[in-house]
Amino acid sequence: MDTFTKKHPDESGPLACLRTPADRFSRLIGFDYPVGFIDVGGGVRMAYIAAGPADGQPIVLLHGEPTWGYLYRHMIAPLADAGYRVLAPDLVGFGRSDKPTRIADHSTQRHVDWMRAWFDALGLTDAVFFGQDWGALIGLRLVAEQPARFSRVFVGNGFLLTGDEPARFLIGVWRAFAQYSPLFPVGAMLQAGTRRWLSRAERAAYVAPFPDARYMAGPRALPRLLPVSPGDPAHRPNRAAWTALETFESPFHTCFSDGDPVTRGGAKPFRERVPGAASVSHKTVAGAGHFLQEDAGEEIAHFMRDCALRS
Template identity: 65%
Template sequence: MSAAVLRTPEERFARLPGYAYAPHYVEVDGLRMHYVDVGPRRAAPVVLLHGEPTWSYLYRHMIEPLVAAGHRVLAPDFLGCGRSDKPAAIADYSYQRHVDWAWSWFEQLALTDVRLFCQDWGSLIGLRLVAEHPAAFARVFVGNGFLPTGDARLPLLFRLWRAFARYSPVFPVGALVQAGSRRWLSADERAAYAAPFPDARYMAGIRAFPRLVPVTSDDPASAPNRAAWEALAGFDKPVHTCFADGDPITRGAERALRRRIPGAAEAAHTTIRGARHFLQEDQGATIARFMIEQMRGDARRPPPAGDQRSSR
């Protein structure tokens, strides 16, 4: 890894609309990784994994309903994103490194009995973790995500996005999130998505993500992802899909998840109406309600009196 690592100044995260969570950090591979951690400390954890070019800010509409329902909610920022450290060279990032970094975060927090929600790159990383460490997960929710192996041609829109991320001289994060959302974001919300990236030097991680998606069968991530699919073919804990009705990138991928993962056969599924790729931005409260309903019968670890970790 190159020696250059950037850290976004803390003042960039002051007074973000709807996001007043105290920061938490662990060290991963010598880098500082940020996460949100709110709700009863001893409740079974709900982990929310974001995609690209977003960060944990994406989950602000889901965190509060989940906490109000009694869940401990954790939302990490992948390295290169959000408040986490940002290696400055695109070559510093690989699919495998992201998987390893994320699992190190799980291990350091000793997370077990996890309810996972994953979207976009959160699914590419999250489904690998579920496949490789199935005992850690009790229930999985996949929204607008998949686990590609490079054996099938990806949609034209993704291929255009991949080229844009690689060659465009500008990378307007707020505008990109807006383009993937049906709801009109305020200027302050768009600025909040761009807050982690004071200038182009900080964007290596989010620029790298599209080129890390396996698009050929001999990609370095193809074999590990095929192995993950083989493992997921034996995963019989509940797997729910909640895909948006307006996402042209992942449309139809939910059918393969339901067909190939045994835990999806008897699980409830839903279509999130009125949403595009960033369904958390468009219909976060609706997704949270669906999750709460599915988790209602799960065994709960009652928190000790007064053990509330919300920083709000």
């Protein structure tokens, strides 16, 4: 276990982080890709894998809560084989990335800043983006902020909540569970959000980033950051992001499953409000749960490829 303290450039206090030992990831099946690390500020490292030709158009696949880039293993090879440079980063606090140890160290703005720093360090332009769950929320903030950087966007089982929406019962339950439950069984959560049966090795891969409770501030924090009222810190910046997305004219696709009670109906606002969604293909994935990449990863990758070919 590596423990270190860094000063975040935008904060006055130290940022204590943990690094998951590399041997926790030594038994992964179907995820044998080289790992890179980017300093995204104050010595905090964000991990990512890359596949496909180095000169290919970049496709960024961004996971959400409580997963990591491993979630995209069924999508990476088909997209790389189609000639794309596929990049799957791990959010700070997840996967192989550094893990701030305090829940208070996580904020929506910090995650947006960390993700922007990663994009900047790699010099990504003309990027195709796919985001699910929190990956959609963080990624869409970047799309709204720097639209010229993105040539095409896919949102899969995700949303950009502002706190103005009608209350969602399951989100309230999820926030309370993350805050008060003494247990946080990541493997069981993945199984609950997936229709197919995950093997023991697959469930273990999702648990691997978190050797013990000290590593879990990120998964514990993100549910509490979802805005549920106009008084939440993310309310104004997320509303501003929606205003920007209402002028986004590049292709914008939705790819939602029919079996996710958390994001059910979430495709509609994007299709109605984002100009780039008006005349492009959208997809409903039959028989998939919240983690649709697990249930239908290859199908989604082929949809993404076909959307680009039809342009």
